[in-house]
Amino acid sequence: MATEEEGPAAQTGRAVLSLATDVGGAAVLAARLARRMVPPRLDGPELWRNLYRMGVRSLPIVGVTALFTGGIMVIQAGVLIRRFGAEGLLGWGAGFTTLREVGPILIALMFSGRVGANNTAELATMTVTEQIDALETLAIDPLSYLILPRVLSMVVMLFVLTVYGDVLALLGAAFMGDALLGVSTATFWNGLLDAIRVWDLATGLIKSALFGGVIALSSSHYGLSVSGGAPGVGRAVNASVVASATGIFVCDYLATYILQ
Amino acid sequence: MIEVTNVWKRFAAPVLRDVTLRVPQGCLYGLIGPGAAGKSVLLKCLAGLLRPERGSVRIFGEAIESLDEVSLQAVRNRVGMLFQNNALFDHLTVAENIAFPLRRRGVTDEAEIAERVADRLRAVSLPGFEQRLPGGLSGGQKKRVGVARATVTRADVVLYDEPAAGLDPVTSQKIFDLLRREQQEAGATVVMVSSDIDRLLTVTDRVGMMLDGALIFDGTTAEAQGSLHPVVKQFVHGEVDGPL
Numbered sequence: 001m002a003t004e005e006e007g008p009a010a011q012t013g014r015a016v017l018s019l020a021t022d023v024g025g026a027a028v029l030a031a032r033l034a035r036r037m038v039p040p041r042l043d044g045p046e047l048w049r050n051l052y053r054m055g056v057r058s059l060p061i062v063g064v065t066a067l068f069t070g071g072i073m074v075i076q077a078g079v080l081i082r083r084f085g086a087e088g089l090l091g092w093g094a095g096f097t098t099l100r101e102v103g104p105i106l107i108a109l110m111f112s113g114r115v116g117a118n119n120t121a122e123l124a125t126m127t128v129t130e131q132i133d134a135l136e137t138l139a140i141d142p143l144s145y146l147i148l149p150r151v152l153s154m155v156v157m158l159f160v161l162t163v164y165g166d167v168l169a170l171l172g173a174a175f176m177g178d179a180l181l182g183v184s185t186a187t188f189w190n191g192l193l194d195a196i197r198v199w200d201l202a203t204g205l206i207k208s209a210l211f212g213g214v215i216a217l218s219s220s221h222y223g224l225s226v227s228g229g230a231p232g233v234g235r236a237v238n239a240s241v242v243a244s245a246t247g248i249f250v251c252d253y254l255a256t257y258i259l260q
Numbered sequence: 261m262i263e264v265t266n267v268w269k270r271f272a273a274p275v276l277r278d279v280t281l282r283v284p285q286g287c288l289y290g291l292i293g294p295g296a297a298g299k300s301v302l303l304k305c306l307a308g309l310l311r312p313e314r315g316s317v318r319i320f321g322e323a324i325e326s327l328d329e330v331s332l333q334a335v336r337n338r339v340g341m342l343f344q345n346n347a348l349f350d351h352l353t354v355a356e357n358i359a360f361p362l363r364r365r366g367v368t369d370e371a372e373i374a375e376r377v378a379d380r381l382r383a384v385s386l387p388g389f390e391q392r393l394p395g396g397l398s399g400g401q402k403k404r405v406g407v408a409r410a411t412v413t414r415a416d417v418v419l420y421d422e423p424a425a426g427l428d429p430v431t432s433q434k435i436f437d438l439l440r441r442e443q444q445e446a447g448a449t450v451v452m453v454s455s456d457i458d459r460l461l462t463v464t465d466r467v468g469m470m471l472d473g474a475l476i477f478d479g480t481t482a483e484a485q486g487s488l489h490p491v492v493k494q495f496v497h498g499e500v501d502g503p504l
Binding site for chain 2: 141
């Protein structure tokens with residue numbers, strides 16, 4: 001904890017050390033999980049349980065977010081579309097933006113808030129109430145039983161939810177294009193399908209898998225490394241959400257640069 | 261059965277300092293001492309949850325600090341533990357919590373599992389609680405479910421961290437009597453940490469007292485009660501005046 005006597009250099013050093021500790025902790029966790037993947041050592045029922053509660057139960061919130069995002073994009077672009085008479089480009093614009101950037105990012109942030117935060121809270125509560133220790137004394141490896149199913153579920157379900165969200169966002173955009181700008185659905189879809197490449201879709205889905213990994217590792221790391229009882233759980237959730245969001249944007253920058 | 265030799269452990273400061281202790285097979289050993297004396301840390305070292313920086317912890321003749329994960333799991337299969345916070349799994353029912361160690365140790369006969377769960381629940385006076393979730397139980401009920409889970413496999417070594425914390429005096433005595441009965445029936449070696457000295461000493465064979473990470477007394481229950489060591493005497497008899 002920073003003290004009043006500390007100068008800027010000491011505070012910067014402390015922040016860098018803290019960042020290195022967390023990034024290093026998440027990297028070590030990733031390596032330990034990777035070791036359990038060859039050969040796969042994970043709990044099947046736990047995997048199915050997490051796929052359901054992380055994926056299926058996120059459908060409503062992701063659906064609403066995606067639909068409105070698609071509509072909002074059209075509202076924002078409407079003025080320019082009308083001014084330049086570029087109705088034919090609406091499908092391409094909405095599709096390019098949604099598939100490559102807005103869809104993966106927004107759905108990942110929603111997923112982080114709903115699933116990642118919940119994951120950190122659950123694991124942190126289990127840690128401070130000694131449930132993780134209890135698993136170990138029962139000769140159960142917590143990483144195989146508890147963490148690996150959650151990490152895989154988050155990566156897989158964010159990927160699936162991104163596909164689902166992309167479709168709904170485009171439907172929202174097509175609906176608003178018709179209702180607000182008078183762009184017919186056929187014009188919208190023709191513009192979309194003519195100009196959008198498979199790579200545009202693939203770029204977004206690769207990003208979503210990366211974001212899923214970031215959220216899973218970050219939320220699990222903070223949940224497992226919590227200290228300080230109940231107040232520590234709150235701090236861990238807060239740190240996890242901030243770290244996930246930051247990680248998503250850093251990853252997005254790197255992925256966008258590499259996958260151009 | 262349990263041998264602790266010159267064990268040192270530190271976090272920010274030393275929490276175990278050169279602890280040496282031997283718990284004979286079939287003994288119920290009480291570990292007492294003021295808060296932050298290192299009792300729970302020692303218990304976690306015995307369970308293999310913490311590894312000492314120096315010294316050795318041997319259970320069943322195995323030095324657990326040097327075991328790999330697979331060998332350590334084999335030792336853990338013969339150890340039961342009750343945690344201070346009970347550590348019940350929130351998403352499992354009472355029956356599932358108690359059955360959890362059985363299933364993990366390969367018991368697949370559902371009728372046998374149900375019978376053993378019901379037997380444990382009768383032993384802790386909670387029959388009919390099978391389908392309740394831990395969130396709907398009182399502190400005392402959670403503690404009793406924790407005891408049921410810790411004893412369901414009839415482990416050779418059982419570790420209890422504050423088994424009666426937060427319980428009323430009558431329930432506390434019932435829990436201590438139950439643990440003693442269980443230990444005698446199973447012939448288990450038990451290490452029990454408790455702040456409830458009066459009741460703890462009614463069931464122990466031997467007692468160790470820790471202070472500031474060091475074991476300052478190790479002897480029979482009678483020796484502890486009659487000890488002239490000023491710290492032990494003050495703590496065991498709950499005297500206000502003294503070195504503590």
